[in-house]
Structures are given as C-alpha cells and as structure tokens.
Amino acid sequence: MAEKKVFFKSLKDLPKEDFFVQGHRACPGCGETIAVRLIMKAVGPNCIVITPTGCLEVVSSPYPYTSWAVPWYHVAFENAAAVASGVEAGLKALMRKGKLEKKRIHVIAIAGDGGTADIGLQALSGALERGHDFLYVCLDNEAYMNTGIQRSGSTPYGAWTTTSAVGKIMPGKLQWKKNVPAIAAAHDIPYVATACPAYPLDLVNKAKKAVEIDGPAYLHVLTPCVPGWRIPSNLSIKIARLAVQTGIFPLYEVEDGRLHVTVKVPKRKHVKEYLKLQGRFAHLTDGEIEKIQKRVDMESEKLGLGPRET
Amino acid sequence: MAKRIAIECSHAISLAAKLANVDVVAAYPITPQTHIVEKLSEYVADGELDAEYINVESEHSAMSACIGASAVGARVFTATAGQGLALMHEMLFIAAGNRLPIVMAVANRSLSPNLNIWGDQSDMMASKDCGWIQIYAENAQEVFDFTLQAFKIAEDERVMLPVAINFDGFYVTHVIEPIIALDQEEVKKFLPPRKIPSYALHPDHPTTWGPIGLPDVQTELKRQLEEALRNSKTVIKEVWKEFGDMFGRYYDFFEPYRLEDAEIAILMMGGHCGTARIAVDRLREKGEKVGLIKLRLFRPFPDEELIKLTKNLKVLAIVDKAFSPGGLGGPVFTEVKALFYNQKIKPEIVGFIAGLGGRDIRVDEFMVAVERAKKALMGEKIDKGFMFLQVRE
Numbered sequence: 001m002a003e004k005k006v007f008f009k010s011l012k013d014l015p016k017e018d019f020f021v022q023g024h025r026a027c028p029g030c031g032e033t034i035a036v037r038l039i040m041k042a043v044g045p046n047c048i049v050i051t052p053t054g055c056l057e058v059v060s061s062p063y064p065y066t067s068w069a070v071p072w073y074h075v076a077f078e079n080a081a082a083v084a085s086g087v088e089a090g091l092k093a094l095m096r097k098g099k100l101e102k103k104r105i106h107v108i109a110i111a112g113d114g115g116t117a118d119i120g121l122q123a124l125s126g127a128l129e130r131g132h133d134f135l136y137v138c139l140d141n142e143a144y145m146n147t148g149i150q151r152s153g154s155t156p157y158g159a160w161t162t163t164s165a166v167g168k169i170m171p172g173k174l175q176w177k178k179n180v181p182a183i184a185a186a187h188d189i190p191y192v193a194t195a196c197p198a199y200p201l202d203l204v205n206k207a208k209k210a211v212e213i214d215g216p217a218y219l220h221v222l223t224p225c226v227p228g229w230r231i232p233s234n235l236s237i238k239i240a241r242l243a244v245q246t247g248i249f250p251l252y253e254v255e256d257g258r259l260h261v262t263v264k265v266p267k268r269k270h271v272k273e274y275l276k277l278q279g280r281f282a283h284l285t286d287g288e289i290e291k292i293q294k295r296v297d298m299e300s301e302k303l304g305l306g307p308r309e310t
Numbered sequence: 311m312a313k314r315i316a317i318e319c320s321h322a323i324s325l326a327a328k329l330a331n332v333d334v335v336a337a338y339p340i341t342p343q344t345h346i347v348e349k350l351s352e353y354v355a356d357g358e359l360d361a362e363y364i365n366v367e368s369e370h371s372a373m374s375a376c377i378g379a380s381a382v383g384a385r386v387f388t389a390t391a392g393q394g395l396a397l398m399h400e401m402l403f404i405a406a407g408n409r410l411p412i413v414m415a416v417a418n419r420s421l422s423p424n425l426n427i428w429g430d431q432s433d434m435m436a437s438k439d440c441g442w443i444q445i446y447a448e449n450a451q452e453v454f455d456f457t458l459q460a461f462k463i464a465e466d467e468r469v470m471l472p473v474a475i476n477f478d479g480f481y482v483t484h485v486i487e488p489i490i491a492l493d494q495e496e497v498k499k500f501l502p503p504r505k506i507p508s509y510a511l512h513p514d515h516p517t518t519w520g521p522i523g524l525p526d527v528q529t530e531l532k533r534q535l536e537e538a539l540r541n542s543k544t545v546i547k548e549v550w551k552e553f554g555d556m557f558g559r560y561y562d563f564f565e566p567y568r569l570e571d572a573e574i575a576i577l578m579m580g581g582h583c584g585t586a587r588i589a590v591d592r593l594r595e596k597g598e599k600v601g602l603i604k605l606r607l608f609r610p611f612p613d614e615e616l617i618k619l620t621k622n623l624k625v626l627a628i629v630d631k632a633f634s635p636g637g638l639g640g641p642v643f644t645e646v647k648a649l650f651y652n653q654k655i656k657p658e659i660v661g662f663i664a665g666l667g668g669r670d671i672r673v674d675e676f677m678v679a680v681e682r683a684k685k686a687l688m689g690e691k692i693d694k695g696f697m698f699l700q701v702r703e
C-alpha cells in the first residue's frame with residue numbers, strides 16, 4: 001500500500017509567496033488560474049513549467065508581461081509532454097555530465113483538456129510510456145476555450161459548445177466524455193489523480209505528492225470556465241464542488257494501480273443540481289438528464305461512491 | 311590522430327555527433343535515416359556516448375523534445391527524412407524562432423504520394439522557410455565535417471540558430487566511402503562543450519519563453535531572425551576557415567569544377583554533383599566550355615558570392631531535385647532567377663527538374679540538360695524557363 005503522506009494540513013501551511021502571480025488576464029472566476037496558483041504554491045519555485053497553447057498560455061504571457069515567477073516555456077499546442085521530455089532529459093544529461101549542478105528540478109507540464117485529451121494525447125502517451133520524471137497537469141474546462149468554446153474529447157455528453165451546437169435536430173455533444181485519467185493510469189505510471197479547486201487542500205496535497213514521486217505523474221483538474229460553461233463568475237467554485245458532490249467528477253488517486261477515492265461522497269446529489277446552474281446544459285430535456293444520471297450512477301458504483309440522495 | 315577509414319555516410323554523421331559529445335538525442339526512425347539513429351543507439355548502449363537517448367513516439371515529438379532539451383542548455387542532435395521532416399514542420403519554425411542551436415541530419419527523401427522512400431530534396435525544400443541554416447552535403451567526408459562544424463556555427467553567440475545537414479537518401483546515406491576521421495582530442499580542440507546561456511531555462515534565473523506576441527512585436531521578431539540568418543554567413547565562413555586551418559580541409563559556399571573558362575555551368579546541390587562532374591568532363595572532351603557549381607549553402611543563400619562566381623558565365627543550367635507544383639520551377643532555380651533579376655549583366659538561367667523519388671540522373675541526362683540550356687541562349691527558350699528532364703510521356 002502506498003504511504004499516506006499529508007504535506008499540507010491546512011491552506012495556511014502553503015507558502016505566502018506566489019509563483020504564478022497576479023496581473024494575468026484570465027476572466028474573473030476562471031477555474032484554471034485558481035488551480036494553477038494553488039498548484040504552484042504547492043510545488044514551489046524549484047521547477048520548470050511547460051504550457052501548451054491555450055487559455056493559460058495566452059492569459060499569462062502577453063509579451064512583454066509574464067505571470068510566471070518560475071522558468072516557463074510555451075512551444076505549441078500538441079506537444080507539452082514532448083517538450084517536457086526534452087527538458088527532463090536535458091537536465092538529466094547535463095547534471096550527469098557535470099555541466100549543471102546536481103539538484104532536483106521538477107518538470108511540470110500544465111495543459112488544457114484539448115492539449116491533453118485530443119491533439120496532445122500521443123505526445124502524452126509517449127512521455128508516460130518512456131517514464132520521464134515529470135508531472136503532467138491537465139486543466140479540464142471541458143472544451144477548447146481559447147479558440148471560442150469548441151468541443152473537445154473531454155466535453156461532457158449533452159453540452160452545448162460552438163461546434164456541438166444545439167439546434168432543431170441536434171442536442172449538443174452526442175458523445176460521452178473521454179476518460180483521460182483512466183488512459184493515463186493504463187500506462188501503469190506511479191501516480192494518477194483527479195482534483196478540483198473547490199477542494200483546495202486535496203488539490204495541493206496531490207500536486208505536491210505528484211511532483212515528489214519519481215517518474216511520471218498525471219493530475220487531472222476540473223476547472224470551470226465562466227464564459228464557456230455559461231455561468232456567473234461567482235459560481236465557478238460552487239459548481240466545481242457540485243461536480244464532485246454529484247459524482248460527475250470523483251476525486252481519487254491511483255497509486256501503483258490501486259484506486260482510492262480521496263473525497264468521499266456518502267450521499268450523491270442528483271446531477272440536476274450541477275447541470276441546472278450552467279447555460280451550456282440549459283437545453284437538456286428531463287430524459288437527457290436522466291440518461292446522464294444513469295451513467296453517473298453506473299460510474300459511481302464502479303468507484304464505490306455512496307448512493308444517490310433521495 | 312586523424313585516421314583514414316571506410317564508413318557508411320549515415321554512420322559518418324553518427325560518429326560526428328558522438329565526437330561532438332551530444333547530451334541529448336531525440337529521434338524517430340524513418341528510411342533512409344535509420345542507420346544514423348541506430349548507430350547512435352549502439353554508441354549509447356556501449357557507453358561510448360554519454361547522452362540521453364529519447365525514443366520519441368513521432369518526429370513532431372522528436373523536434374519538440376530537442377527544443378525542450380536545447381532550451382535548458384543541452385547539446386542536441388536529431389535526424390529525419392521525408393515524411394518525418396514534414397511532420398516536424400511546425401516545430402522547425404519554433405526551433406529557429408526561439409534561437410535554439412539544434413543540429414539535425416536530413417537524409418533527403420521524396421514526399422508522399424506515392425509512398426517513396428528514395429531520395430530527392432522535396433522534403434527540406436517544403437520547409438525551406440523555417441529559419442534554419444541549411445547545408446547540403448555530397449559525400450561522407452562533407453557529412454562528417456559539416457556536422458562537427460554545424461554545432462560550432464549553431465552555438466556561436468552571434469548565430470544561435472539550428473542547422474540542418476542535408477544529404478541524399480540512399481545515393482549518399484547508404485554509400486560506404488573513405489573519410490579522414492578526426493579523433494576525440496582533435497574534435498575537443500575544435501569544438502568545446504556548449505556554453506549554457508544565461509537565459510537557459512533554470513529555476514535559479516527564471517525566464518519566460520515563447521509568450522504570446524501581439525501584432526506590435528511580430529515584425530521585429532521575424533526581422534531579427536532574418537538578420538541572424540544573414541549574419542550567420544560570416545560565422546560559417548569563420549568556422550570553415552578555422553576548421554581548414556586545423557585539419558587541412560577548407561570549405562566554401564560553392565565548390566566550382568572546371569569553371570575558370572566555362573561559358574556554361576551546371577548548378578546544383580547534393581550527391582548528384584558527382585555524376586554532373588563526369589558529364590562536364592565528357593563535354594569538355596568534345597570541346598564544350600562547361601563547368602559545375604556545387605552549391606553547399608542554401609540558407610542563408612550566398613547571393614553576392616554567387617553573382618561574383620558566375621560573372622563570366624553565359625548560361626546557368628540549374629538542376630533541382632524538388633519543385634513547387636504550379637509555381638515557377640525548382641527552388642534553387644527560382645532563387646537564382648530572383649537574385650539576378652536586378653543585375654545588369656546576367657547569364658541565361660535555365661531550370662531542370664530531375665532526380666525525383668530516387669530516379670538516378672545519368673551522365674547523358676546531364677549532357678542533354680546542358681545542350682538544351684545552350685539552345686536557350688540561341689533564343690530557343692523553354693516555356694516558363696524550366697522543364698522536367700526525365701519524364702516518360
């Protein structure tokens with residue numbers, strides 16, 4: 001059994017200092033930047049961050065400004081894991097050959113769901129299989145937000161996006177969400193986890209644990225998007241919490257192949273509670289909502305989450 | 311001590327990369343490049359080369375990993391060909407724009423369709439605008455020397471650009487030739503380890519790389535790249551001179567052959583220059599005043615130097631192993647035509663497209679090209695100024 005290590009007992013244990021700093025241009029209530037700020041506090045300054053193209057890159061680096069107090073590199077959209085592989089290998093070779101002082105430098109890729117589940121999946125799979133010592137974080141806002149809310153493999157069933165339009169005959173996205181954490185876990189890497197900024201302590205402990213582990217680690221973070229989900233900015237954390245409490249986005253860790261749920265949900269709320277707050281689901285019929293509920297029930301059972309609240 | 315050895319051209323480049331003591335190799339196999347990366351894998355497995363060998367899952371990732379490794383200060387090598395280079399295309403521009411001194415061997419291969427593993431230069435030419443220094447080699451010795459020189463050129467603080475060493479698939483890659491191989495001590499003297507730049511990615515001095523650039527900065531960024539590439543000519547000359555002074559093999563942007571009193575010259579790059587030389591000899595025997603200009607450097611293009619070199623020529627017969635469908639001819643041909651447009655005195659410039667997808671260009675075909683080019687001088691022009699040399703109609 002993997003050791004149960006708690007790095008931060010409360011949020012007060014996090015450093016005051018920020019390594020992802022203010023001044024970035026994200027929307028108020030952006031789940032991505034809230035999550036990144038927390039993750040960066042947890043992992044500290046001794047790292048190199050690679051971010052592919054997407055909202056995070058765009059809001060944090062409008063030349064000549066930067067929100068990154070750590071070394072940071074954006075190369076392209078589909079290759080964060082491959083760039084991270086090169087950074088990790090480069091550091092390793094330079095340190096082994098005595099050209100760079102030996103010390104542990106965390107290599108962290110922080111990507112969107114499009115850059116992870118779709119266009120970047122091959123590079124991610126390659127890097128996980130090769131076993132580079134790095135952390136890959138997927139910020140899952142469930143669509144290509146940077147280019148204007150287009151559907152991704154990670155967009156949930158029924159959601160409206162600009163390329164899964166709701167029309168006279170089409171009801172939004174027709175397919176279920178791709179389970180990327182399961183794909184990552186299928187590589188038999190040492191650590192896979194899901195997290196969300198509504199459970200910040202869970203998030204920072206997972207981030208810290210993930211970077212400390214030798215070898216590849218994968219962290220999948222649900223990050224609500226105010227314009228993309230058609231939600232008010234003051235509700236993004238509440239909605240993230242509901243994603244967990246309904247069982248739609250369970251929080252768990254997979255260590256050495258064993259999955260355990262980190263935030264227990266003894267009584268799951270009905271998915272309606274989550275869906276009804278978001279404009280992207282406004283068109284769903286009761287029948288569609290029940291279809292989603294059934295699916296969540298089935299998935300929750302597999303994970304051993306609690307029964308649904310009645 | 312330098313030693314005369316027999317070596318496959320592909321292995322000559324692997325040997326050079328080993329002697330350059332590269333820190334990271336990231337590569338994906340594709341014919342006719344495979345022997346290069348297989349040999350490097352053997353070197354690493356035998357402990358002869360202390361490098362991280364990243365078995366990437368694609369060429370796109372190969373170049374991406376090279377970019378990451380180069381950004382932390384590592385000396386980086388990769389090799390590819392044809393479809394692999396096409397898959398890298400997007401990353402090539404980023405390697406150059408981010409000023410990363412990556413060295414890459416390109417075993418030139420035709421682009422699909424049809425699936426064709428054989429040599430022509432359409433792969434590199436489809437990416438010619440990527441901002442890399444682009445050198446074309448004819449034989450194992452050039453391949454070996456150019457690779458060692460490439461690291462020194464690329465890593466020079468006045469340059470900081472990636473370099474592609476091109477050599478024809480099969481016609482050059484798979485040929486065993488004698489070379490004078492340098493030993494480790496000699497290479498060390500010529501090529502010290504890469505100096506890790508102060509702005510390399512490292513937590514001790516955080517830097518932000520690859521930000522989003524708005525319209526107010528893009529022009530300046532691109533202009534800087536243009537300047538860097540232009541200025542690299544000086545450094546290339548310096549490095550080639552230094553190499554010559556140390557080891558006795560001097561290189562220039564061109565290698566002229568029987569050009570002194572020539573009125574017509576074939577101009578081309580790469581492995582087929584050997585055959586072209588034989589054609590020149592045959593035509594000389596018949597009393598024709600013919601020569602050859604082998605072009606080694608395609609980017610930066612040696613413009614003034616070519617004008618100077620060709621000032622006594624009446625006809626330039628340019629043979630390209632690539633072309634732009636619907637365009638104005640092969641890449642070297644269009645480049646040279648553009649170069650001479652504003653010149654008062656200029657030769658007749660005739661273009662030939664040949665050697666596509668591994669089709670050999672025979673001696674008699676070079677002779678036909680020269681004859682045809684001569685006719686253009688007498689007024690018998692070719693429509694658009696260029697033609698396919700070897701089409702079966």
Ligand SMILES: Cc1ncc(C[n+]2csc(CCOP(=O)(O)OP(=O)(O)O)c2C)c(N)n1
Nearest residue numbers: 053054055077112113114115143144145146
């Ligand atoms: C090769 C390539 N294809 C498409 C794009 C356009 N593009 C840029 S960001 C992006 C979507 C990013 O979505 P995601 O990864 O989910 O990040 P988000 O913006 O939602 O945080 C797209 C499609 C690109 N930059 N490069």
Ligand SMILES: [Mg+2]
Nearest residue numbers: 112113143145
């Ligand atoms: Mg997204």
